[in-house]
Amino acid sequence: MSGPLAGLKVLEFASIGPGPYAGMLMADLGADLLRLERGDGGSTGGVANDILNRSRPSLAVDLKSDAGRDLVLALSEKADAVMEGFRPGVMERLGLGPDVLLSRNPRLVYGRMTGYGQSGPLSQRAGHDINYIAVSGALWPLGRAGEPPTPPMNLVGDFGGGALFLVMGMLAALLSARSTGEGQVVDAAMVDGSASMLSMMHSLLNAQYWLEERGVNILDTGAHFYEVYETSDQKYVAVGAIEAKFYAELLRGLGLDSRELPAQMDRAQWPAMKLRFADLFATKTRDEWTDIFSGVDACVTPVLSSREAARHPWNIERDVFALEPVIQPQPAPRFSRTPGAIVESHAADFPGDELRRWGLADDVVESFLRGVNGSLH
Numbered sequence: 001m002s003g004p005l006a007g008l009k010v011l012e013f014a015s016i017g018p019g020p021y022a023g024m025l026m027a028d029l030g031a032d033l034l035r036l037e038r039g040d041g042g043s044t045g046g047v048a049n050d051i052l053n054r055s056r057p058s059l060a061v062d063l064k065s066d067a068g069r070d071l072v073l074a075l076s077e078k079a080d081a082v083m084e085g086f087r088p089g090v091m092e093r094l095g096l097g098p099d100v101l102l103s104r105n106p107r108l109v110y111g112r113m114t115g116y117g118q119s120g121p122l123s124q125r126a127g128h129d130i131n132y133i134a135v136s137g138a139l140w141p142l143g144r145a146g147e148p149p150t151p152p153m154n155l156v157g158d159f160g161g162g163a164l165f166l167v168m169g170m171l172a173a174l175l176s177a178r179s180t181g182e183g184q185v186v187d188a189a190m191v192d193g194s195a196s197m198l199s200m201m202h203s204l205l206n207a208q209y210w211l212e213e214r215g216v217n218i219l220d221t222g223a224h225f226y227e228v229y230e231t232s233d234q235k236y237v238a239v240g241a242i243e244a245k246f247y248a249e250l251l252r253g254l255g256l257d258s259r260e261l262p263a264q265m266d267r268a269q270w271p272a273m274k275l276r277f278a279d280l281f282a283t284k285t286r287d288e289w290t291d292i293f294s295g296v297d298a299c300v301t302p303v304l305s306s307r308e309a310a311r312h313p314w315n316i317e318r319d320v321f322a323l324e325p326v327i328q329p330q331p332a333p334r335f336s337r338t339p340g341a342i343v344e345s346h347a348a349d350f351p352g353d354e355l356r357r358w359g360l361a362d363d364v365v366e367s368f369l370r371g372v373n374g375s376l377h
Contacts, residue, residue: 003030003331003340008080008174009358011072012056013063014038015085017129017154018162018190019113020052022083025167027055028331029340034075034358036061039068051328055343057354063094067371071355071364076101076108078359080177081170083111087126088118098185108183109173113166115157117189129157132190136161138198145215145222161193216267218242224273225250225264228303235286236303239277249298254280 008031012023020035027033035053039060062068073096076082082101084091091097098110115132116122122135130151133139138161143150166188177183204210204217216222225241241250247264251257254277262269281289286302293300304312310321322328322342331340352365 002338003028004335004338006030006032006338008032009078010034011075011079011082012036013082013084013086013091014058015113017085017158018166019083019085020050021159022111022113022163022166022170023056024052024054025163025331026170028342029335030338032056032358034059034354036063036072038062039065051326054328055341059351059354063096065371067368069095070371071368072096073101073104074360074364075355075358077105079105079108080174081109081111083113083166083170085113088112088114088123102183102185106183107177107181109170109177109186110183111166111170111173111186111188113162113188115162115190117192118185118187122191129154129162129190132157133161133194136191136195136198138194141201141214141220143214143220145213147215149214156197157190157194161195161197162188162190165193165196222267222270224270224277227274227277229278229281231281231286231289232283233285237281237286237289238301238303240299242299246297246299249293249296250300253292253296253298253300256280 005026008026010023010026010031010033012019012033012035014020014035014037023033023035033056035056035058037058037060039062061071063072076096092099098112101110102108112118114123115127115129116125116135130139133151133156134149136157138156139149139151141149142152166186169186169188173184173186201210205212210217214220219226221227223242225239225247228236228238230236239250241247244264248258251261262273284292289300290302307327309315310323310327315321319330322330328342331342334340352369355365355368356362
């Protein structure tokens, strides 16, 4: 494995959404992850073909069996960290909670990914991204004036407030464990993470610069200079000309004279200016506007679909996406000395190969193989 996390051993209990994404991020950067899939007939299957499961192998294990639990206990002694995304209390009922694993490996970092957290009145409540960001306050501001909040797919809760905070927390705890010799539990909740992402908005609210109304503020489509506009070919351009110098270039590209317009920050004139901008952008195609603003710092860019983005010259030149064998984002961020890499899931002929590579003794491996028909994907 290459990457800045090479040598780090992480045991990942298979889950959905933020769990596998966090695993993917760490594996892309060189961590040695072993993903434990359900071996009790509930496995999702096809794990090697899911981009979120890339760069690490998976092993089918029945955690409710004696053989499965014994294997996890043995692996946890070899691991630097474990990560799980079950509802609070599930791992404890399986006999694999943090108290048990930390007693066997005091340096272990135990990462836990949930929506509402390990404690609190909603900790046992089911939910999804839309529910978590609703509770944190992150959903309410998203959308246009006079319209309901618009769910941002599952980007803000699952991946932003969830996976990224889990990875950050685990890496921070790993640094602490290396200096102190003591591991700990990382309680990463999507409510907590998505609430943290609102820090700037709370600052603006505290300063009375942000109105607690949807679609009337500088960054929420309230302003004409921070908006998405439809073009003549039913495509879109994104405009983010906040600073005065960028706004001046935007006006110049649109053929407008600033001396004949209201001040940029005159909120009362924003609705009228949006209509005027919309009429202008509707006169040309997206690519024509892209050409007009090419090389100009007006903060105007084409809105690309996911597949367009993968094949756009700008992203191809920077190698943002891998195009073969399937389209997928390259590892991020980038490192000058220890770059990350996409590694195909290296399935072994026998589960024992992977377990021995992790350092498990032959008798432990043979005991597991006798107790359950494990299989690598």
